[in-house]
Amino acid sequence: MDSRRLLRTSATALAAAGLILSGCTGGSDAAASRTTTEAAARASASAAPDSEALKKYYGQKPKWRDCGVTGFQCATLLAPLDYAKPDGGDVELAVSRIRATGPGKRLGSLLVNPGGPGGSAVGYLQGYAGIGYPAAVRARYDMVAVDPRGVARSAPVECLTGPRMDAYTQVDQTPDTAAETNALSAAFKEFAAGCQKRSGKVLPHVSTVETARDMDILRAVLGDEKLTYVGASYGTFLGATYAELFPDRVGRLVLDGAMDPSLSALDLNRDQTAGFETAFRAFAADCVRKEDCPLGTESAAAAGEALRAFFRDVDAKPVPTGESRELGESLATTGVIAAMYDEGAWPQLREALTRAIGGEGSGLLALADSYYEREADGTYANLMYANAAVNCLDLPAAYAGPADAEKAVPSFEKASPVFGEGLAWAALNCTYWPMRPTGSPHRITAEGAAPILVVGTTRDPATPYKWARSLAAQLSSGTLLTYEGDGHTAYGRGSDCVDTAINAYLLEGTPPQDGKRCS
Template identity: 45%
Template sequence: MANPSRLRAAALTTTAVLLATMLAGCGDSAKDGDLAAQKLDWKGCPAPSEAEGGGSAPSPLPNGGTWQCATMKAPLDWSKPKGDTIGIALIRTRTSGPASKRIGSLVFNFGGPGGSGVSTLPAFGSDYDVLRTRYDLVSFDPRGVGRSAPVKCESDAQLDVFFQQDATPDTSAERAQLVNRTKQFNTACEKNSQKVLPHVATTDAARDMDLLRQVLGDDKLHYFGISYGTELGGVYAHLFPKNVGRAVLDGVIDPTQDPEQSALGQAKGFQLALDNFADDCTSKPTQCPIGNTPQDVKNRIAKLLGDLEKKPIPGIPPRPLTQTAATNGIAQSLYSKDFWEYLTEGLEEAYAGDGKILMLLSDAMNGRSENGEYSNITAANIAINCADEKPRYTPDDIQRKLPEFRAASPLFGDFLAWGMISCTDWPVAGAADHPDVSAPGSAPILVVGNTGDPATPYEGAKKMADALGKGVAVELTYRGQGHGAYDSKDKCVQGAVNRYLLDGTVPKAGSVCS
């Protein structure tokens, strides 16, 4: 299943990748050779591929900014920079301000891992338009994602079955079925993507970004990383501290945690978001249609999930709404306060026997379009996480940990605990327990934490700041809800980030927006 534990800002493959990391530690980008001198052929952007999520070609920005796409060559194996290459798909829109005011390119990674920057940046481009006054806005499909040597695993029909499976097994037979289905998925990934799987680690993507910096003609990498993009930014700063320009990390992962600790933190984070949702619904002047008190709201959700395990209800034909799909949809709706109204409506309809809205929310999490085609976000997400993360968990490991997860979240505990089985029997070894983001000598990095963030709990911002090192990170706290802070439209947060990126004004450490 694709659950928030896997679609998260994950932690940190083979001997080749470890070797690449050692080479990268020198910060020697001269080894990139001819690839650093390549000229990009920018053209109008096509419609996103199925792997990128499909849809229409990106529309111009409201004030006339147009989108251009290109492909950058990068080594398949960074330990063999003169060997085989892959294409890294890029997108940009040029600065709207005068050339004399242009700082350079601002590179975005929106998270996942597995999210397509080529399709995401145009979708949210207007939200960052003020930054375009001094930057070209640039994003990319990281290796393994979208159009960049995409990881391929199962067919759309097989994924429909994969996402409907029981993700919270209660019996030995159900546990065996989940293990076997996971092994089937992982075997398909190896069969269809064997060449690229050893080379999709976050360290590889970080080296791609430094090559991109050179190809774009920038002396420094100016960067905006969100969710998993904060880990990628931290790893980049570790490998290339002297090349960091103005960098913002928003919706920050905790780089000190192993996968178990991260999943447990998410269980607490999603439970907090659910608590806040229930409090919000029942505190309004109008009657909350899904419960009389916060505890009543949560009790009714728990009962719904229990009932769905025994008997699914109609969802989007021919697929019923299962317990797994409903849990996935609820989790998706907690990523943003803007989705809370859909969660309320979806629950109200589900109580009446109609699971369509919760199924739509679940499909959004899993990257499924209305026509039944899946992006490769789940395949890429699992491949990148499993390349990064050294631990491999057995069903017995997870059984022992369930009480702690259930204490953290009665609703999401089992779901997130069993999500850790995704890398069991993965064909490539993981690199480390957690990423190294120490970056002595780096320029200031603005680290933005949201106290109500379910996916990357607020405590991770402090841990990231400490791990980056003394004199590097500058913390900014947003007392709000949802995943990330800048996209909340909070004027205080956006003002602080914009002043730093546009003018170089570093906020006072410990600043708070509420």
């Protein structure tokens, strides 16, 4: 696994990916509890939205053109590379939309973001949201997406060549010796140095605060007085940050699969580790009821022990995959975690585990490749590069060095006996980041904002349910909607109760009763 903060809705890919935070808990308890926000402080040091310096951005008139994807239009949005120096150059952002289909009065624009950080919002819109969101919502809203700065089509961060990224994903993340620890640190250092070398100009300016400010420019350019938005996973942090910066411009915000902005990088990583354990136990309980379960049919606990034994085996002796890459512990773990995002992937995981335990690892490798967005030709999308770049700016690193990671292993193993050790070491990545972090953990209250709907899934692997409870409580106008189920995020995943509540909020502006539960 890579840095633990990739948080993506499962609709963006097979089961999507979910790396959460990274890094030295530079956030102290005092920092985590304060309500004077980092975003507000940074915004005050930057050009105000109504300043003369930003007028040219807010007054843009995009030139919409055919995207080559039926029904969708595309345009380019300009934003200042550095909001503190808005005359210092631009960043070009890719935007796409599909117009409201009618009937009924058009309600404006609905901006969507699938999470990550690093997920392509334009790809999500064109591949899913613009055609897959409920028809009643698409009838009344222009569906819109912008790839965040540093992501996909918007000045993408680049870090490693395909072959070097292959090597990076295979580095042992459960080091047993000093040499293995040094190799893991060297891999993180090479990754960070590659990002600086290939993307040094944009790398200091891909924070969530800057992306939230870009969203406000887009809101104005689209002609909307208020922002209507559905953000999934990391997209909830982006939406909450927008509400923090521009509470008076909040329209109808849905934050699905919520993050807790008050937590340090270490706590976020550890909480997500516990979330994957919860998801694995649900998978294991389902698996052992089937005669063909590759982890046995005794109990979920025994299945966990069997999976740990398998990980130890492939750590000692990787298995062939039918290509030059073998399946070692790191790729095997990534493959299993990829399938935790959506219970619909459980049959594929059972088959992949059966084959891997039998000595053929191509099934788990395919799952890992989907997680990393690796193409068949050996190239990678920029998902993982943008993921690290945003995370390492948004929060101080989880650790000061490898010794801290080693000390944290027992607490991670307590959170997840199956995944804990590897995810503890994965949080080392931001330790070597070339840019100083610009954010820190803090509560988001967004005083004065219109009602904001926060959605949490009780057995969500990537964004644990307690995060949704916490964010809803922090927001002065937060309302919590709970989905009692499996998988990452809830909207559009099969619950009529959830979809009806969210649709009513988007179409009528009335959130469900706080605390409403769906199954």
